Amino acid sequence: MKEYHILSLSGGKDSTALAFFMKEFMPEIFEKLELVFCDTEKEIPETYDYLNKIEIFLNKKITRIKPKKGFDNIIATTNFLPSHKHRWCTGLLKTQPLENYIKNLKIRLQLNKINLYIGIRCDEIVRTKGAGKNQLIQEKFPFVENNIYKNDVENILKNTGIGMPDYYKWRKRSGCYFCFYQSTNDWLKLYENHPDLYKKAMEYEYNDCKYIKNGRMGFNMEFSLKDMIKPENIKKIKEKYTIIESEKREITPCKLINLFSPATI
């Protein structure tokens, strides 16, 4: 049986830690493993830097898969921003390009089985629901099988020396800089850290006239991006998020293990 192994990197901490975990504990598979990243071409610069760093640390190239029709092209023809209600972006910019890549691979290499390794942790087991429905690929969850929790992932990244992605200093998610899932506070942090990208997002929103005319806000549910950065709104948002942060209680994952002593890497 001709088998193939792929790990889908997101540019975030979990999938990165999985690559290091597999190198250490599944070396035979890691040797044959292809690392892939579905590039929306709209990621924040820190994500691209982190991917370069991963390649160096693991001494392995990452295949960067790009959509045939990119975001700008889609917007130019549809004039329709993605949103909570119309999340067309993940399918067109990430899922479809990965599926096409895998289909081609299967034909080209005459594969019988493709294993796709996914960095879902044990404390997120609910996210594995629905797995196994894809006939093309067999999804694998090594972190779930090996009881790896959030703190374990952080230990892996710390002890291997690669650390967390740099964007963790100001935001918690990888993904497009204009992702509509980011909080209003994260939008402000984008404005502070990458004003050029904030401005680009603002232009998408502003140019998408149909959207604005219908009285809808665009990427963010509370403010249009143009209004968000008015001094009085910045003040309001900062005050609100200071209260939210101070009320937040961190839930500690139940298991702590010490993977990867620095000496083993």
Ligand code: SF4
């Ligand atoms: S990161 Fe956000 S905007 Fe980008 S593809 Fe994913 S859901 Fe869509």
